[in-house]
Amino acid sequence: xxxxTKSNLQPETGAFYQRDRAMHPPGYAPGYKTSVLxxxxxxxxxxNNTISEITGPVFGHNxxxxxxxxxxxxxxxxxxxxxGQRIIVHGRILDERGVGVPGALLEVWQANAAGRxxxxxxxxxxxxxxxxxxxGRVITDENGYYRYRTIKPGPYPxxxxxxxxxxAHIHFSVFGAGFAQRxxxxxxxxxxPLIPLCPIVNTIPNKADIDRLVAPLxxxxxIPMDARAYKFDxxxxxxRSTLFENRKExx
Amino acid sequence: MVQDLGRLKESPSQTAGPYVHIxxxxxxxxxxxxxxxxxxxAMVSDETKGERITITGRIxxxxxxxxxxxxxxxxxxxxxxxxxxxSELRGDADPNFTGWGRTGVDWETGQYRFETxxxxxxxxxxxxxxxxxxxxxxxARGINIGLQTRMYLGDEATANAEDPVLTRIELQVRVxxxxxxxxxxxxTFDIHLQGENETVFFDI
Numbered sequence: 001x002x003x004x005t006k007s008n009l010q011p012e013t014g015a016f017y018q019r020d021r022a023m024h025p026p027g028y029a030p031g032y033k034t035s036v037l038x039x040x041x042x043x044x045x046x047x048n049n050t051i052s053e054i055t056g057p058v059f060g061h062n063x064x065x066x067x068x069x070x071x072x073x074x075x076x077x078x079x080x081x082x083x084g085q086r087i088i089v090h091g092r093i094l095d096e097r098g099v100g101v102p103g104a105l106l107e108v109w110q111a112n113a114a115g116r117x118x119x120x121x122x123x124x125x126x127x128x129x130x131x132x133x134x135x136g137r138v139i140t141d142e143n144g145y146y147r148y149r150t151i152k153p154g155p156y157p158x159x160x161x162x163x164x165x166x167x168a169h170i171h172f173s174v175f176g177a178g179f180a181q182r183x184x185x186x187x188x189x190x191x192x193p194l195i196p197l198c199p200i201v202n203t204i205p206n207k208a209d210i211d212r213l214v215a216p217l218x219x220x221x222x223i224p225m226d227a228r229a230y231k232f233d234x235x236x237x238x239x240r241s242t243l244f245e246n247r248k249e250x251x
Numbered sequence: 252m253v254q255d256l257g258r259l260k261e262s263p264s265q266t267a268g269p270y271v272h273i274x275x276x277x278x279x280x281x282x283x284x285x286x287x288x289x290x291x292x293a294m295v296s297d298e299t300k301g302e303r304i305t306i307t308g309r310i311x312x313x314x315x316x317x318x319x320x321x322x323x324x325x326x327x328x329x330x331x332x333x334x335x336x337x338s339e340l341r342g343d344a345d346p347n348f349t350g351w352g353r354t355g356v357d358w359e360t361g362q363y364r365f366e367t368x369x370x371x372x373x374x375x376x377x378x379x380x381x382x383x384x385x386x387x388x389x390x391a392r393g394i395n396i397g398l399q400t401r402m403y404l405g406d407e408a409t410a411n412a413e414d415p416v417l418t419r420i421e422l423q424v425r426v427x428x429x430x431x432x433x434x435x436x437x438x439t440f441d442i443h444l445q446g447e448n449e450t451v452f453f454d455i
Contacts, residue, residue: 011337015376021454024264025395032266034393037313038444044454045420051373052386052401053455055336056326057351065286074285096259109274117270118282120358121320133282134273171267171274177338179326180455184390184397186265200266203395209263235259 014240015049016180017096025203032199033160049180054239056179059105061139068137071110071150075133082132084113084151086227089187089215092144093174096238100144106234107137107173108148115154115166124156149227155194167194167201176236187232188214264397267390271322272355279355291324291353294367298347301330301368305437306402309361310389313445317361321391324353325365325402327384332371369404375415382410382417389442399453402440405432425451 027039067074072082093104111117111134114126118134138146153168169186176182188195195201195214204210212235221229272280276289295303306325310318327350328334335344335351344350348368356363372380385402403411411417417426428450431440442450 011340013338013340019454020261023260025266027395027398029395032393032395035266035395036393037316038318038391038393039313039395040398040449040452041313041445042425042449042451044452045416046454047416047419048376049455050375050381050416051334051339052326052328052381052384055334055338057335057349058337059290063290068286075282094259096261098257098259107274109270111270117273119270119273119280121269133277133285134270135277135282135285137286171265171271173267173274178336179386179388182324182388182397182399183262183264184267184271185262186268200268203265204263209260212260212262213265235262237261238258 012177012239012242013054014242015054016178016237016239019237022205023209025205029203032203035203049178053180054178056175056177056181058103058177059139059175064137064139069148071108071132071134071136071148074136076131080131082112082151083129084132086149087152088147088149088221088223088227088229089170089232090145090147090218090221090229091215091232091234093140093146093176093234093236094144095176095181095236099238100140101176101236102140102142102144104140104144104146104236105137105175106140106146107135108150108170109135110150110153110170111156113151113154115156126154126156152189155192160199164199165194165197167192167198172234174234174236178239181236183234183236185213185234189230190214190216264395266392266395267322267397269320269392271320271390271392275322275353276355289353291351294349294352294365296347299368300345300348303366303436304369305364305366306385306431306440307362307364307437308431308440308442309363310356310391310442311444311446315446318391319356319358319361321356321361321363321389322353323356323363324351324388325367326351326386326388327367327370328373330368330371332373334373372410377415379413379415380410382407382414387440387442394444398444399455400442400450401429401453402438403430404438405430420451425449
């Protein structure tokens with residue numbers, strides 16, 4: 001995170017586009033019971049970005065370990081591997097202008113093939129896989145492209161309604177160029193019949209926006225006799241040109 | 252008909268869920284050996300410039316119960332008021348201070364804790380100086396989209412009184428929810444997701 005990696009290109013400093021809060025899930029979404037007591041009741045304070053939100057931490061490729069992007073092997077004993085359907089997840093991190101976001105840190109976490117998380121608060125009866133930890137991370141290349149390898153997570157039941165099940169999903173966390181772009185969400189898999197039944201999925205008001213979290217099977221990138229591929233693009237907030245910002249000292 | 256703006260839409264948020272620690276703070280979740288150390292755990296080294304401070308607090312839900320499964324991130328300027336970011340064009344920030352921290356709250360007490368330095372002042376877009384502040388971002392099970400807020404410093408009353416953001420809050424009675432009391436070198440900043448002392452959260 002030192003300044004020595006600065007390129008000759010002038011970095012962008014424009015404010016980010018206003019977030020479309022009506023597209024995102026509301027804080028209070030009673031179908032997802034835990035949100036009831038964990039959602040603010042007052043209106044949010046809406047403000048244009050200041051330098052505190054336009055800036056954000058940047059992570060260098062050198063912090064990424066050799067197996068960080070390979071959940072099949074990064075927790076496995078030597079010579080062994082995680083159990084499950086081998087898949088590759090790949091795609092681009094873009095902003096709302098359609099521009100790839102280079103150097104974006106993507107962190108992912110997920111249940112194992114049986115739908116069980118390696119976590120102290122987990123109570124599902126399905127077994128742990130001794131060779132599966134459940135986390136990985138990758139930094140996008142100069143075009144915003146990323147790729148990691150894992151096993152397809154299983155669906156699992158959770159205490160909300162009497163018989164609520166989460167569709168298979170991979171959680172993801174993204175850092176863009178500014179802290180205002182910070183985003184956490186979940187990726188689902190094409191064809192999963194549990195998607196429309198899930199109270200967490202359905203915190204998102206519109207089906208068209210839910211569809212944008214569903215990754216299609218990508219036979220083109222599938223490696224024959226090895227691993228299927230799913231393609232998943234992630235979009236972060238876009239940002240304005242700074243040319244006409246109302247600043248006393250100009251640009 | 253007119254031209255299409257050609258814009259994409261931001262991906263919708265989903266809750267970080269109960270197992271967020273696996274992805275963001277795996278060592279805190281007893282998943283050791285994948286990453287050397289949880290990212291954002293250490294903010295300062297011996298070389299970092301500035302006054303050492305501790306920021307600590309807890310997160311409360313609408314029943315007054317403490318959250319024991321949240322993750323908190325903070326982002327702040329260095330002691331001279333510069334951000335360690337490529338978008339910072341006013342000068343080079345302290346190379347020994349990233350300005351970013353992340354931690355899971357304590358499994359039993361719900362307390363979070365950052366060892367950092369007191370931030371310098373940074374300008375508002377119109378050129379006025381903002382009071383020193385630390386940006387907070389909170390995620391947890393039951394939070395559908397990350398909650399952003401700011402911590403201001405209790406020992407900066409003069410700067411706080413003229414801060415362009417604090418003075419813009421219509422319900423001035425809520426301003427104290429953003430101000431952390433200082434005791435020695437420790438600032439305590441409790442966050443109330445809901446209830447009588449609900450923290451001011453930002454759409455920014």
